[in-house]
Structures are given as C-alpha cells and as structure tokens.
Amino acid sequence: DAGITQSPRYKITETGRQVTLMCHQTWSHSYMFWYRQDLGHGLRLIYYSAAADITDKGEVPDGYVVSRSKTENFPLTLESATRSQTSVYFCASSESAGQASGNTIYFGEGSWLTVV
Amino acid sequence: GESVGLHLPTLSVQEGDNSIINCAYSNSASDYFIWYKQESGKGPQFIIDIRSNMDKRQGQRVTVLLNKTVKHLSLQIAATQPGDSAVYFCAETGGATNKLIFGTGTLLAVQP
Numbered sequence: 001d002a003g004i005t006q007s008p009r010y011k012i013t014e015t016g017r018q019v020t021l022m023c024h025q026t027w028s029h030s031y032m033f034w035y036r037q038d039l040g041h042g043l044r045l046i047y048y049s050a051a052a053d054i055t056d057k058g059e060v061p062d063g064y065v066v067s068r069s070k071t072e073n074f075p076l077t078l079e080s081a082t083r084s085q086t087s088v089y090f091c092a093s094s095e096s097a098g099q100a101s102g103n104t105i106y107f108g109e110g111s112w113l114t115v116v
Numbered sequence: 117g118e119s120v121g122l123h124l125p126t127l128s129v130q131e132g133d134n135s136i137i138n139c140a141y142s143n144s145a146s147d148y149f150i151w152y153k154q155e156s157g158k159g160p161q162f163i164i165d166i167r168s169n170m171d172k173r174q175g176q177r178v179t180v181l182l183n184k185t186v187k188h189l190s191l192q193i194a195a196t197q198p199g200d201s202a203v204y205f206c207a208e209t210g211g212a213t214n215k216l217i218f219g220t221g222t223l224l225a226v227q228p
Contacts, residue, residue, distance in 0.1 A: 035218075039124065042205060043160070043218040058215060090159050104150060105216060107159035 003027075006091050006108040013115055019078045021111045023091030031094040032074035033058075033105065034066065036087040043090065049074055081115045088112050124203065126223040135193040137222045139206035144187060146217075147210035151180060151191045154203045154221070163191070168210070193224075201226045 004025040013019050023032065034046040035058075045058030049068040063085060065077045074093075078085055094105040129135045141149065147168040152160035166173045166180045166189075173180050179192040189206050203223050207216040 040220060042220040043207075045215055048215065092159075104162045104165060106162070107152075109159050110157075 004091060004093050004106055004108040006089075006111045008111060009109065010112045011114070013081050013113070015081060015083060015115055017081050019081050019113065021076045021078075021089055021091075021113070023074045023076070023108060025072055025074075025091075025093040025106075027093060027095070027106075028071060029093035029095050029106075030071070031096065031105075032068065033092040033094070034064070034074065034076045035090045035092065036060065036085075037090060037110075038087050046076065046089075078113075081113075083115050086113060086115045124221055124223045126225060128225045128227060129196050131196060131198060131226055131228050133196055135191075135196045135200070135224060135226075137191045137193075137204050137224065139189040139191075139219050139222075141187050141189055141206065141208040141217075141219070143208060143210070143217070144184075145210055146208035148208070149180070149182060149189050150207045150209075150216070151178075151189075152205045152207065152218075153200075154205065156202075160205060163204075196224075196226050198226050198228060200224060 007022045030051050033048040035043040037043050044060050046064050047066040049055045052068050052071045055066050089111045091108040092105045150165045151163040153163050154160045164175045164178050164180050166182050171182050177194045181190045203221045205221045206219045209216045
C-alpha cells in the first residue's frame with residue numbers, strides 16, 4: 001500500500017556529528033514537509049518543499065539542511081548535531097498547498113533523535 | 117490562547133461520555149482548519165477538517181465547530197471510547213502562507 005516512510009526510526013548520535021533523516025513517499029505528492037515535535041511546542045515546521053528542487057524555510061530552519069532531487073524523497077540533514085536538536089522528527093506530504101484544495105497532510109511515523 | 121507550558125493540557129473523561137476539546141487559533145486570516153489525533157509513538161492522523169465558510173462539520177462520531185468571531189475551534193467526540201485516548205492537535209492555515217500552524221495539543225485520557 002502507498003505511504004510515507006521515515007528512516008531511521010530511532011537514532012542516537014553525538015554532538016557535532018552529521019545526521020541525515022530520510023523520508024520517502026509513494027503517492028507522488030508535490031508537497032513535503034519536515035516538522036519537529038517537542039513537549040510544549042507542538043509541531044514546528046523546519047523546512048518544506050513544493051516540488052522537486054524547490055525548498056523553503058519554515059519556522060525553525062537553523063541547523064538543518066534539506067534537498068529534494070526527486071519528488072518522492074525529502075532528506076533532512078543536521079550538519080553538526082546539537083543537544084537542542086534532540087526531538088521527534090516527522091516528515092509529511094500533501095498533494096497540494098493545504099488551503100488551496102483542502103487536501104490534508106499525511107504524516108510519517110516519526111524519527112526519534114537523541115543527541116548526546 | 118494556546119498553552120505553551122511544559123505540561124500538556126489534559127482532558128479526562130469516562131468511557132461513553134462526550135468529549136469536547138478546545139483550540140484557540142491565532143491568525144484571523146486562517147481559512148482552513150484541521151484536527152489531528154496522535155497516538156503514543158505514532159505520527160499525527162487526520163480526523164476532520166473545516167473551512168472558514170462553515171461553522172460546523174460532522175464526521176463519524178466527531179463534530180468540529182468553528183467560531184471565527186472569537187477565533188475558537190472545538191472538536192466534539194461522541195460516546196468516547198478507550199481507543200480515543202491520544203493527543204489531539206488543531207492546525208490552521210491560510211492567509212499569505214500555505215503552511216500549517218499547529219497548536220500545542222490536548223491529551224485526552226479515557227477512563228474505563
């Protein structure tokens with residue numbers, strides 16, 4: 001069945017290391033998103049992409065890099081991980097911009113990242 | 117307004133009762149709203165949505181009410197079941213941005 005998958009699901013890394021979280025969707029959705037979820041802040045948008053080779057910053061982009069060379073993949077890279085980046089990361093995809101057509105955003109299962 | 121404290125607002129209800137979860141949204145230009153359910157260890161799951169030209173929308177056992185005057189959204193769950201226990205988020209979008217803005221969430225705890 002089609003879906004959105006994230007990997008790894010769980011990762012422990014050291015401060016200063018580079019980490020890449022992978023996201024793959026099989027719906028051919030144009031839009032993809034990366035959120036981080038922390039208690040007291042809900043879900044905050046890190047980066048999003050409207051199509052292949054088009055990316056834009058969200059609310060909290062500092063310390064993160066994204067790319068979208070293929071429609072189905074949207075990797076998120078922490079170039080030099082810090083303890084404040086310990087969080088749960090959710091990838092999501094949508095057929096189009098949320099308010100334009102009413103399409104909802106579908107989320108992956110999450111990637112739990114701990115930076116020690 | 118939204119809670120930004122370190123503790124998640126919690127609603128505790130008895131099985132079979134109706135639940136009402138509230139959300140205050142921030143942007144008066146928002147024109148599309150979504151409720152998500154998030155179970156422990158999983159990603160948010162779509163429940164129901166509503167556009168700003170409506171004030172009520174019903175789904176299966178769920179109803180969303182929108183009051184644009186006071187920028188308030190609520191989710192009503194009828195005959196709450198143990199499987200409804202989860203964190204519920206409202207999200208808004210519209211205006212100059214196509215990005216969803218999420219509230220901090222409410223934990224619904226259903227007592228058997």
